[in-house]
Structure formats: structure tokens, C-alpha cells
Amino acid sequence: MKIIHLGIGKVGKTLVDQILKNKEVIRRTLGIYLIYSGLFNSKGGIFSDSGIDIRDVTKFPGNAVIVDYDKVISFLDENYIIVDTTASSETYGFLDLALKKSCYVAVSNKKPLCGNFNHFKRLVQKSERRFFYETTVGAGLPVIRTLMDLILTGDKIVQIQGCFSGTLGYIFSEIERGIAFSEAVKKAYELGYTEPDPRDDLSGLDVARKALILVRTMGRKTHLDEIKLTSLYPKQMEKLSVNDFFESLKNLDPVFQKRTVSAGKKGKTLRYVVTMDSESCRVGIEEVEKSSNLGSLKGPDNLIVFKTERYLANPLIIKGPGAGIGVTAAGVFADILEAAKLM
Amino acid sequence: MKIIHLGIGKVGKTLVDQILKNKEVIRRTLGIYLIYSGLFNSKGGIFSDSGIDIRDVTKFPGNAVIVDYDKVISFLDENYIIVDTTASSETYGFLDLALKKSCYVAVSNKKPLCGNFNHFKRLVQKSERRFFYETTVGAGLPVIRTLMDLILTGDKIVQIQGCFSGTLGYIFSEIERGIAFSEAVKKAYELGYTEPDPRDDLSGLDVARKALILVRTMGRKTHLDEIKLTSLYPKQMEKLSVNDFFESLKNLDPVFQKRTVSAGKKGKTLRYVVTMDSESCRVGIEEVEKSSNLGSLKGPDNLIVFKTERYLANPLIIKGPGAGIGVTAAGVFADILEAAKLM
Structure with a gap:
């Protein structure tokens, strides 16, 4: 070859x-x-x-x-x-x-x-x-191939959920530990976990691309702009310099703190999640049970949960570093x- | 074809x-x-x-x-x-x-x-x-193929650990909930989780066979009797009738209870685990951290943890039902x- x-x-x-x-x-x-x-x-x-x-x-x-x-x-x-x-x-x-x-x-x-x-x-x-x-x-991680094998052998996908960003995984683990959102982003930036412009990660666009590839692999004629994508920062912060962006991130801290506390009261925690079923696909912050597979995820690991007709009560799960040279x-x-x- | x-x-x-x-x-x-x-x-x-x-x-x-x-x-x-x-x-x-x-x-x-x-x-x-x-x-679950891909692309296996028996997984989950060993086995038997003679599961032989297949796939010339296999019942119970076997299982309850309590004091829990590294392979009860991947496993799911040179701090993990028609x-x-x- x-x-x-x-x-x-x-x-x-x-x-x-x-x-x-x-x-x-x-x-x-x-x-x-x-x-x-x-x-x-x-x-x-x-x-x-x-x-x-x-x-x-x-x-x-x-x-x-x-x-x-x-x-x-x-x-x-x-x-x-x-x-x-x-x-x-x-x-x-x-x-x-x-x-x-x-x-x-x-x-x-x-x-x-x-x-x-x-x-x-x-x-x-x-x-x-x-x-x-x-x-x-x-x-x-063996994600695409597992999905293809499920489909080709006649299984029906009920739901796919996953965390596909090590960077955002790290940030949400920090938030769960009580660190402010802006601090968590800064730490991820300093550790080299984010792109030079952290908005490339925080926009969720890279996660949305992965979601799109899964959706299309499932046979659906979907376009990137049909994925319901929620960015981690508001649109008006798009045009700031990187320094100004970091400065204004602090304004978002109370929002994230409130959401974290509110989720915690229900035994839940926040994750940046791809969720797709037979009809829709969304990418954004979700409240998930702390004891669930997604909720117990720590640090930069990726995780994907396949719920199918055959893997229904107990889904098929793949977990591990989803990035790295x-x-x-x-x-x-x-x-x-x-x-x-x-x- | x-x-x-x-x-x-x-x-x-x-x-x-x-x-x-x-x-x-x-x-x-x-x-x-x-x-x-x-x-x-x-x-x-x-x-x-x-x-x-x-x-x-x-x-x-x-x-x-x-x-x-x-x-x-x-x-x-x-x-x-x-x-x-x-x-x-x-x-x-x-x-x-x-x-x-x-x-x-x-x-x-x-x-x-x-x-x-x-x-x-x-x-x-x-x-x-x-x-x-x-x-x-x-x-x-994509286990063998993942192992082969790791080896063929030049990764080095540091350790493989796994729970490969849904039946024993169920039993150890029950024990963790405080159910007596003999009761847990009986429940598994009544639910149809065990073989007609539950010793076929409790001997660990089926798990040892899976361990052997993994070890051999890693390229080692190992025989079944070289796997350090610890059965869940003593040898003298081998010749009993199934009914007598169930009866005498009760004698083991205090042993399991003691081990469970002792593990619990260290934040650990018992699992029936395959552990292999570059030199040895053993199959038997292990104390694992409650918060670890193996420790947080519930019910009949299988789980395999690949620790390799490339997947070291964060191992590659596959989880889900490892049996079923x-x-x-x-x-x-x-x-x-x-x-x-x-x-």
C-alpha cells in the first residue's frame, strides 16, 4: 500500500x-x-x-x-x-x-x-x-465504527449522547469543583487545552461538527446550521480582542454559578453535551444526573453513550481521551x- | 458471500x-x-x-x-x-x-x-x-478489535482490567447493597442469570477463558491452567448436588460479609476482575476503589479498562452488556x- x-x-x-x-x-x-x-x-x-x-x-x-x-x-x-x-x-x-x-x-x-x-x-x-x-x-476511540456496526446489523438508534470536547470537559469539571467559569477558561487556556483564541472551543462549533458527522453517518441529510448549537458566550462577545474577551468572561460567572447551584439542588451537574435522537440533534449545556455516565465524567475525557433497541436499559459506552496527538x-x-x- | x-x-x-x-x-x-x-x-x-x-x-x-x-x-x-x-x-x-x-x-x-x-x-x-x-x-462490545488496533499501531499495553461476567457483576452489586452472598446467588439463579448449575459461573472458568483469549491475542503463549484463577467456592463443594450446593453456600456468607466490610472501610468495594499486565494474568475477587470505573460498575454490565503507553493517565474504557442473545x-x-x- x-x-x-x-x-x-x-x-x-x-x-x-x-x-x-x-x-x-x-x-x-x-x-x-x-x-x-x-x-x-x-x-x-x-x-x-x-x-x-x-x-x-x-x-x-x-x-x-x-x-x-x-x-x-x-x-x-x-x-x-x-x-x-x-x-x-x-x-x-x-x-x-x-x-x-x-x-x-x-x-x-x-x-x-x-x-x-x-x-x-x-x-x-x-x-x-x-x-x-x-x-x-x-x-x-472506536466511535464511528461502532455506530456503523450497530446500524448495519439492523439495530435502531434510540438516542446518542456524548461529551466530545476535552477542553469543555475540563472546564465543566472545574466549574463543578466550585471554580468560576472565567477562571476555569483561563486555567484551560494557560494549560494549553484551548485554541489560541478560546472562542474556537467555547463556541461549540467543533463539537457541532462532530455531531454533524455522527448524524450524517446515521444516514440523515442534515446541514451544520440545522444542528441546534448553543455557544457558551453571547454573540456580542464575538468581535472582542482575546484580552477583552477574557475580561468580559467575568460577566458570565454569575449565570454559570446560578445554573450550577440550581442543577446541584436536583442532584444534577452541568455538561456540554451532544444529544441526538431519531428527529433532532442539539449541542449545548445540559443538566445531567451526577451519578450518570455523563455526570460522573471527570476532566478532559470524552464519552459516548449509545442507547439502541438492543442496548436500551444498559447502553453501550465508550470513554477515554478524545483528543491528543x-x-x-x-x-x-x-x-x-x-x-x-x-x- | x-x-x-x-x-x-x-x-x-x-x-x-x-x-x-x-x-x-x-x-x-x-x-x-x-x-x-x-x-x-x-x-x-x-x-x-x-x-x-x-x-x-x-x-x-x-x-x-x-x-x-x-x-x-x-x-x-x-x-x-x-x-x-x-x-x-x-x-x-x-x-x-x-x-x-x-x-x-x-x-x-x-x-x-x-x-x-x-x-x-x-x-x-x-x-x-x-x-x-x-x-x-x-x-x-468492540474489545478484541480495539486491543488489536492498539497493538498493531505500536502502542504498549501496560495493564488490562475488566469485569467480564454479567452474572458475577449482578451478584457483586447485590453484595454491595448488603445482600448475603448465598441470597445474591439464589436471586441470580431465579432470574435466569446463572447457568442451570451456578457453579459454571461461580468457578470463574468462563471469565478465565475470556482472559486467556485476551492474553493470547496480546501474543503470549499462555495456557488456561497458567491463569491464576480463584473460584468463588472451595473445591470440596464441587461434587455436591445443586440443591446441596445452594445449602452450603450459606457457610460462605460470613466470609463475603467480612471482606465487603473490610473493603468498605478503605473506600473500596469487591468485584470479580480480570487483571493482566506484561507478565501475569489473574482472575478473582479484587478490592477496587468505589469511585473507580470498575468500582462504579452496576449490575450485569461488562467493562474493560485499557491502560497503555498512549492511554495512561486516562485509560480507554468500553462498557455495556457483555452477554445477551x-x-x-x-x-x-x-x-x-x-x-x-x-x-
């Missing part, structure tokens, strides 16, 4: 490292030969049909000769897998073209799945056996191996 | 039902054609290379003409999957032969994997991509589809 890899950020670099370290074991145990044929970032990349030099892979871009996608296209066939670990919405065209040329595709990039519904359909539904996107929800890269790696087995 | 199915017990019948109900959807969405070619119990079976009559499948054995395995062997090739939902240790020979003839195999039957280590090796390791056994541990059948069905995708 020949790999062309787009995106050499933190996850990308770690994936390169994991593949190079384990390719011999893979060859011995599974009989799968992994050949690194291309490595691209937004500026272009290096490519060789027969495999690129290992030193060029680990040092890219280094002083390698840079080529663009067009140079690669004529080589693509069913022996190739395209791996997308970027966070770009620009890769869709290349991925679609690669599938048309019978390539396999594995992505940790959510964007190509969250735009135009027909794009999702072309990538996932029309090529179900060649497109892999397990890491787009919950990183290395090593586990995300490993999840993409597992997808690559999955594809390789199909070749 | 042509299916030959061994074992028409409760799980087997439900699997037949699930496949017949969903084969049209599978054909539409995955392009996979499922053909039911054979159905066998210990007395023999019905078979037709081109597919057997749907009425014969649902009514087997009915008044169909019964054939034996030998009649089938010459037909076997890479288009066949052999499905083993029996609980027999006698099927190994047929499964091994089928793999040699390039068939695929999916089993919920633990026995062929728990005897001779070379049998395990031949079934699983020498034909890794054609042998599926997800349901042997945790039924429909519908979820076990669906797990085998998912394995069949997995195999079908490889064809």
Missing part, C-alpha cells in the same frame, strides 16, 4: 513516526507492505511512486524538490491511500478525485465531511468501503491498516 | 433472523450479497452451494434432508464463511480445515481458542485476516460483514 499524506502538523508528524517505527512489524504480522510515497503541506510536497527516501520524509520540507498535486494525479490507483491530517476545507477536491481513481482515503480532518451534504455523500456513502474517518469523532495519529494509522486489509 | 452456520441455539436462531431481515439493506448499502448455504447442529445439517430455501433455514431441522460435514468440504473456497455459534470444543477441526481451504471464519464459541495453543495460533495468528472472534469477549448475534453479524468486505 502506497501512502500519500497531506498535512505535516503535530498529528501528521507523529503519524509518520508511528508508521516508520511499526512498518516492519506490520509486514511480519499482517503481510502488509507500507510504502511512503508522498508528503504534502499547503505549499506542495514530495512524491515518488516507488517510495520516497526516509530522510526526506522525516525532514520534509527540508531541501527536497517540491511538486504539486497535479504531478501526482496520473499515478493514483487502487494501491494508494490518501491520508488527510490537515484541518483544511480545501482538500475535498483531491480526496474526491482520489476515490474516483479507486484510491483509499483516511482522514482526521473533519472539514470535508461538514460542508455540502453531497460532498459527504460522495466521500462516505458512495465509497463506503474505501473512505475511513474514525478519528473525526473521539480521536482513537498520539492517540489521534494512532487512530488514523488503524484506519490505514483497515484499508490495507481490503486491498 | 456464502454462509455455513454451525449451532442453532438461542444466539444462532437470532443471528439467522438478523441476517434474513437485513440482507437487502446490506446488499443496497455495501453491495454485499449474503447467501445462506448451510445450517448445522451436532446431528448434521442442511446444505446447498447455491443457497438453501429460506423456509428450511427458519424451520431447521424440520423435515429437511440431513447431510454431514463431509458432504460440504469439497465445496469450500474463499467465497465461504463458516460461522460457529456453538459452545462445543469439537468444531476446531472443521474451522481449521475451512481456513486451509481459504474460507473466512467467525465464531462466538470460545472453546476452540482456549485449548491447545497451537490451535489458537493456527486459527488466529496464521490467518489473522480471515478469522473473526470479537464476540468471544464482551459479546457485541441479541447483542451477541449482532456482534457475530458485524464480524461476518467485516469478512465480506475483505472478499
